[in-house]
Amino acid sequence: MTSQLTVLSEDQRDALQELMNVAMGQSADRLARLTGTFVTLSVPRVHAVTQTLDKVLTDLGIGDEPQLVTRQSFLGKLRGEVLVCFAVSGAGELAELMGYENNDVASGDELLMDVTNILTGACINGLAAQIQAMVSFGAPSLMARAKALREVLAEQIAQGYQSLVLEVRFEVASHSFTCDLLVCITDDSVAVVIEAVDKLLSEF
Amino acid sequence: MSEVSSPTLISILQQINMGVVLLDDQARVHFWNDFMAVNSGLRPEQALGKALCELFPDLPEPWLRKKLDSVFMLENMAFSSWQQRPHPFNFAGSRPITGQAQKMFQNATFFPLREADGVIRLVCLALTDATDIAMQQLELAELNALLSAEKEEQARLIKRLEETQAQLLQSEKMAAIGQLAAGVAHEINNPVGFVNSNLGSLKGYVDEVFALINSYQALIEQHGNEALKSELAALNKKADLDFLISDLAELIRESQGGLDRVKRIVVDLRDFSHVDSSEWNMADLHQGLDSTLNVIWNEIKYRADIIKEYGDIPAVEAIGAQLNQVFMNLIINASHALGEGGHIWLRTGQVDDEVFVQVQDDGCGIAAENLGRLFEPFFTTKPVGKGTGLGLSLAYSIVNKHHGRLEVSSVVGQGTTFTVWLPKTQPKAAEVASA
Numbered sequence: 001m002t003s004q005l006t007v008l009s010e011d012q013r014d015a016l017q018e019l020m021n022v023a024m025g026q027s028a029d030r031l032a033r034l035t036g037t038f039v040t041l042s043v044p045r046v047h048a049v050t051q052t053l054d055k056v057l058t059d060l061g062i063g064d065e066p067q068l069v070t071r072q073s074f075l076g077k078l079r080g081e082v083l084v085c086f087a088v089s090g091a092g093e094l095a096e097l098m099g100y101e102n103n104d105v106a107s108g109d110e111l112l113m114d115v116t117n118i119l120t121g122a123c124i125n126g127l128a129a130q131i132q133a134m135v136s137f138g139a140p141s142l143m144a145r146a147k148a149l150r151e152v153l154a155e156q157i158a159q160g161y162q163s164l165v166l167e168v169r170f171e172v173a174s175h176s177f178t179c180d181l182l183v184c185i186t187d188d189s190v191a192v193v194i195e196a197v198d199k200l201l202s203e204f
Numbered sequence: 205m206s207e208v209s210s211p212t213l214i215s216i217l218q219q220i221n222m223g224v225v226l227l228d229d230q231a232r233v234h235f236w237n238d239f240m241a242v243n244s245g246l247r248p249e250q251a252l253g254k255a256l257c258e259l260f261p262d263l264p265e266p267w268l269r270k271k272l273d274s275v276f277m278l279e280n281m282a283f284s285s286w287q288q289r290p291h292p293f294n295f296a297g298s299r300p301i302t303g304q305a306q307k308m309f310q311n312a313t314f315f316p317l318r319e320a321d322g323v324i325r326l327v328c329l330a331l332t333d334a335t336d337i338a339m340q341q342l343e344l345a346e347l348n349a350l351l352s353a354e355k356e357e358q359a360r361l362i363k364r365l366e367e368t369q370a371q372l373l374q375s376e377k378m379a380a381i382g383q384l385a386a387g388v389a390h391e392i393n394n395p396v397g398f399v400n401s402n403l404g405s406l407k408g409y410v411d412e413v414f415a416l417i418n419s420y421q422a423l424i425e426q427h428g429n430e431a432l433k434s435e436l437a438a439l440n441k442k443a444d445l446d447f448l449i450s451d452l453a454e455l456i457r458e459s460q461g462g463l464d465r466v467k468r469i470v471v472d473l474r475d476f477s478h479v480d481s482s483e484w485n486m487a488d489l490h491q492g493l494d495s496t497l498n499v500i501w502n503e504i505k506y507r508a509d510i511i512k513e514y515g516d517i518p519a520v521e522a523i524g525a526q527l528n529q530v531f532m533n534l535i536i537n538a539s540h541a542l543g544e545g546g547h548i549w550l551r552t553g554q555v556d557d558e559v560f561v562q563v564q565d566d567g568c569g570i571a572a573e574n575l576g577r578l579f580e581p582f583f584t585t586k587p588v589g590k591g592t593g594l595g596l597s598l599a600y601s602i603v604n605k606h607h608g609r610l611e612v613s614s615v616v617g618q619g620t621t622f623t624v625w626l627p628k629t630q631p632k633a634a635e636v637a638s639a
Contacts, residue, residue: 109287114274
C-alpha cells in the first residue's frame with residue numbers, strides 16, 4: 001500500500017516539521033537543565049518519506065554503516081516504535097559530558113537508553129498532545145550493536161509500518177553528536193498523525 | 205472510579221506484587237508498599253519521610269538524581285532495565301532455592317504523578333522483579349556462547365582433518381612412487397648384473413685376443429718372410445689395428461663406467477624409497493642426502509651448483525626414506541628458486557643433542573607475507589598445475605613426526621635457508637608408537 005505519509009501535501013509536511021520543532025525545542029531546553037551542561041538540540045530535519053524508506057536511508061547515508069540501534073515502543077491510539085541510530089563509538093564521550101559516571105559499556109548503554117527515552121518522549125508526546133491522545137511508553141532496549149540499520153530492519157521488523165525519519169543533532173559543550181530517529185508508526189494509526197497535522201493546520 | 209473507594213485503591217497499591225514507591229524531588233519516600241517492605245526489611249514507618257539513598261546506601265545517588273530530575277523536568281517517564289543496571293536495590297534473589305541468582309534482577313519505571321491541579325509533585329517508582337527472565341536470558345546467552353565456541357572448534361577440527369587427509373594422500377602417493385621405483389630398480393638390477401659380468405669376461409677375452417694377435421705378428425717378424433710381412437703391414441693398416449686396440453679397451457672401460465653408474469643409481473633409488481623401511485633405525489643423513497641428490501640429479505643439474513659442506517654428524521634415529529623425502533622437497537624447491545648459475549649449499553652439523561641439515565640457495569627468496577603460510581597445505585606460489593602446495597607441508601609434518609623442527613629464513617632477492625633440526629634419538633613414546 002502507498003504510505004499515507006508519502007502523500008502528505010507540502011502544507012502538511014511543513015506542519016509536521018513545525019510540530020517536531022516545538023517538541024524538540026522543549027526537550028532541548030529540559031535536557032540542558034537536566035544535565036546541567038549546555039545542550040542544544042538542533043531543529044530536527046523531518047525527512048518526508050516520499051520514496052521508499054530504502055531510498056531515504058541511502059540519501060541520508062545511514063543505511064549501511066554499522067551503528068548502535070535502540071528502540072522504544074509507544075502505545076495507545078498512536079502505536080509504533082521509535083528506532084534511534086547512534087554512531088558505534090558515540091556514547092562514551094557523551095556520557096562523560098553529560099555527567100554519567102563509570103564509563104563502562106553498561107553505563108554507556110544506560111545513557112543511550114535515557115537519550116532514546118527522552119527523544120522518543122519528546123516527539124511522540126508532541127504528536128499526542130496535539131490531539132489529546134493518551135500515550136504510554138514501553139521501556140527502551142538495545143536492538144543491535146555495530147550493525148547496519150538496513151540489516152536490522154530486514155531482520156527484526158515483522159509488521160507493516162510507515163515511517164518518518166528525523167535527523168537530530170545534539171551539541172554538548174563543544175562536541176556535536178548526531179543521531180537519527182526512525183519513527184515507525186503502525187499502518188492503522190497513521191491516520192492519527194494526519195489528524196494531528198490537520199488540526200495544527202486548522203489552527204493557523 | 206466511583207465504584208471503588210480510595211481505601212480500596214490504597215490497599216491495591218499496598219499489596220500489589222511489585223514495588224511502588226512515591227518520591228518527591230528530594231528523593232524522600234512518601235509511599236512505601238508491602239513489596240518494598242518485604243524485600244528491604246524496612247517497615248513503612250521506617251521508610252516514610254527518609255531519603256531513598258539514606259535507606260539504601262548502595263543506591264547510586266547520581267543515577268537516582270538523574271532519573272528523578274528527568275521525570276520532573278521532562279514530565280515524561282524514565283526507565284531502568286536489568287540489562288544495564290541489574291540490581292538497583294540490593295534485594296535478595298526471588299528464587300532462593302532453585303535459582304543461581306543471589307540478587308533480584310529488577311526493572312524500574314519512574315513516572316510523573318500529575319495531580320488534580322496539573323502540577324507534578326511526586327514521582328512514582330514502579331519496580332518489577334525480572335529475576336526469572338534475566339536468568340533465562342543469561343542462561344541462553346551462556347549456552348549460545350558455548351555453542352558458538354563448539355562450532356568454532358568443529359570448524360577447526362574439520363580444517364585439520366582436511367589438511368591431514370591431503371597430507372596422507374600425498375604421502376601415499378609418494379610411497380606408491382617409491383614402491384614403483386624400487387620395483388623398477390630391482391628389475392633393472394638383474395640384466396645390469398649379467399651385462400656387467402659379461403662385460404668383465406669380454407674384457408678378458410679381448411685382452412687375450414689382442415695378445416694372440418701380438419704373438420702372431422711377432423712370429424711373422426721372426427720368420428722374416430718379407431712378402432708376408434708387407435702384406436701383414438698392409439692388412440694392419442687397412443684395419444687400423446692400433447686404433448682398434450686402443451679404442452676397444454677404451455670402449456670397454458667406458459661401458460663399465462656406465463654400468464657402474466647404472467648400478468649406483470639403482471642402489472640409490474632403492475635406498476631412497478626404502479619400501480621395506482617405514483621403521484625407525486639409525487640413519488646416515490649424508491648417505492641419505494647423497495642418494496637423494498642422485499635421484500633428482502637430472503632435475504637440478506642444469507640449474508644449480510651443489511656445494512656440499514658436510515660436518516661430522518652421528519647417525520640419527522629416523523625413518524630414512526621419509527627424511528629423504530624432506531631433503532628432496534627442500535632441494536627441488538631451492539632449485540626452482542634459482543635463476544641462471546645459482547648455488548645450493550648443503551650443510552650438516554651438530555649442536556648439542558641436535559643434528560641439523562641445512563639447504564641454502566641464492567635464489568629469489570620468499571616474500572615476508574608468504575613466509576608465515578609456507579607450511580600450510582595447498583599454499584603455493586607456483587603457477588597453477590606446477591606445485592601442489594603439499595611439498596613443504598609434508599616435509600613439515602615428517603620433521604614434526606621426528607620430533608624435530610623445520611626452520612626457514614629468507615631475504616627477498618638474496619635467497620632462502622631451510623634448516624631441519626633433528627634429535628639424535630627419538631623420545632621413548634615414538635618408539636612405542638611405531639612398534
